[in-house]
Amino acid sequence: MSYDDIRKATVIRYPYLWAREARAGETEGGKERPIAVGVRVVRADGDLVLFFPITTKEPEKARFAVEIPAIERRRAGLDADRRCGSSRRQSFYLEPEPPIGRFSKAFFLPLLREFIVRRKAFIEVVRFR
Incomplete structure (x- = not known):
């Protein structure tokens, strides 16, 4: 995957690390899962990317x-017959696979706006290369 493919609302596969796993000292997620890219900020010292994990739990x-x-779910390349939801996280390790899909702006932008309103209440896992 090209880093140019990492855009808002794009769904990619990622070995997601939950905050509770990071607190326990783990450095990699236990399994690869689909995630939605929330925001990507290009910076000289390394890009900042906000990820929303997608789960069926x-x-x-x-x-x-x-x-x-x-x-x-269909637009994003997910199983349309299986309930799933999204929450939020950030990290840096990405697989070189192409995106599996993309959410519509009508669905994703309100989610992103709500995240911005609530952002101070979230736990984040910060990673550095």
């Missing part, structure tokens, strides 16, 4: 998460 009530509608 029911999120905890206090977590920032939304259920992804079937039409958006």
